[in-house]
Structures are given as C-alpha cells and as structure tokens.
Amino acid sequence: GGRVVGGGVQAVATGVTAVQAAIGPVQSSVPVAVNQRIAVLRLLRDTIRFDALQDTTTVSPVALDSLGSGIPNPRVELRIKNSAVVTAAGATLRALAPGATTATIEDPVTGVAASVPVVVEQRVAAIDLTPVTFDALGDTIPVSVVPRDRLGYAVQDATLVYAVSDTSVAVVEGNRLLSRGEGLVMLTVQDPISGTASGASVLVAQRVTSLVLDRTEARFDGLDDTVTVGFTARDRLGAVALSAPVTYTSSDS
Numbered sequence: 001g002g003r004v005v006g007g008g009v010q011a012v013a014t015g016v017t018a019v020q021a022a023i024g025p026v027q028s029s030v031p032v033a034v035n036q037r038i039a040v041l042r043l044l045r046d047t048i049r050f051d052a053l054q055d056t057t058t059v060s061p062v063a064l065d066s067l068g069s070g071i072p073n074p075r076v077e078l079r080i081k082n083s084a085v086v087t088a089a090g091a092t093l094r095a096l097a098p099g100a101t102t103a104t105i106e107d108p109v110t111g112v113a114a115s116v117p118v119v120v121e122q123r124v125a126a127i128d129l130t131p132v133t134f135d136a137l138g139d140t141i142p143v144s145v146v147p148r149d150r151l152g153y154a155v156q157d158a159t160l161v162y163a164v165s166d167t168s169v170a171v172v173e174g175n176r177l178l179s180r181g182e183g184l185v186m187l188t189v190q191d192p193i194s195g196t197a198s199g200a201s202v203l204v205a206q207r208v209t210s211l212v213l214d215r216t217e218a219r220f221d222g223l224d225d226t227v228t229v230g231f232t233a234r235d236r237l238g239a240v241a242l243s244a245p246v247t248y249t250s251s252d253s
Helices: none
Strands: 002-005 008-011 015-023 026-034 040-043 048-050 056-058 061-064 077-080 086-089 092-095 099-106 113-120 126-129 132-134 140-142 145-148 161-164 170-173 176-179 183-190 197-204 210-213 231-234
Touching: 040 099, 040 113, 077 086, 086 099, 126 183, 126 197, 132 176, 161 170, 170 183
Parallel strands: 048 113, 132 197
Antiparallel strands: 002 008, 015 026, 040 061, 056 092, 077 099, 086 092, 099 113, 126 145, 140 176, 161 183, 170 176, 183 197, 210 231
C-alpha cells in the first residue's frame, strides 16, 4: 500500500489501496497499486559446487527494485546451460556428471538476469578394495578398486596411490599387482586429495602343479643302504616352489 507524505504518496508495501482527498464537503479517492519490478538480480554464492553425484542444492536469488528495496519470493526462471552436468527443477539443482556449466536466473517480466558458474567435482569419501590371492610367482592380477563419493557413486577420474607393505612378496605395476614371493602382505590404496584410504590383504601361496625328481631310478648294492632323492616342485607358471612339502612312498615297502 501507500501513505500520504507532504502532499505526495509514498509506497511502503506491495498491494492495492486508495488515497482519499477532501475539500469541505467535496471528497475524492484515487486507487493506488504498488507492484515492485525487479531491477537487480544476484545469487548468494559466486560459484555453486557439488562434491557428489545426485547431490542437490536450492538456488536462492536476491531481487531488488529500482530503489534497492528487497523483493520477497521473486518469480524468476532458472536455466542450465549444460543439462548433462546439472539439471534444474523449480529452484533445485541436481548434479548428474562431473563437469562445469552455468546457471542463469531471469525475471521473465523485465528480462533482468544473473548467472553463476556450477562445478561438479566428485570428492573421494570411500574406497572399495578387494583382497587378492596368487597361486603362482610372476603372476599379475588387476587391482579391483572403486573410489566412491559421499553418496556412493563411483569416481571415474580419481588418481590413486598404491603401496604394498612388503615388496619382496608383491609389487604394484600401474593398476596391477605382481607376485614375487610367498607371504601375506597388505595393499593400501589412498586418494591423495581427500586423504581417504583403504586396505586389503594380498596372499601369495604357490600351488604345485608339477614335480620332477632328480633321478629316474635308485639302485642299491646292499641292504640298509640309502640313496638321497631330490626333487623340484613348480607352480603353473614354472616358478620353483621352495616351501612345497613332499611325501615319499614306495610301491613295495
């Protein structure tokens, strides 16, 4: 509505009212409508950032009229430049994929608009890591690891750091493990940006697939004589299994 100040009418709130004037018995009224128009639009944040996919946030615009008075609940339209990265529904933004785009709010009446960058950059909050078991030396197995953001979605472009507690047993080559010796060690995977880490066991236990004796026959020339019989045990990749236990039996004992 409005109020009379010094012979004029001052707007104090939006709405419709009437100003009445009287001179003696003569009276007259004039309808007054106060409807603010947006002259300035801005957003509370200079950049909108997401650290997880499917995360949401509400866009809260600040609207001012030509004299700098705030306009509550402004009716503006929200648009997204690249909807493959972020989508808009009403005043809510939802992150869909890593990337950058722009959010724009616009007053459809005056055309006044404001834009802000929107960045979706997942942050690793957890790492799924699967234990590894080798049955032969010199074998390689890819590390099964999935970094995830705080909402559980996989982070595809994360750069991870790998470490093995004992490199005489296994080593990391790229994203694969190479077995070098028998034993049980710990594999640790860490995201250097967030500091998030996870560990899993790596077991190297050779399985013997071939056994070769060092002689084809044993000959004795006296009772109670002894002959030493040696053997070489190998796993499926041909590496010698030094700790393999062997049981000797005779067809006629």
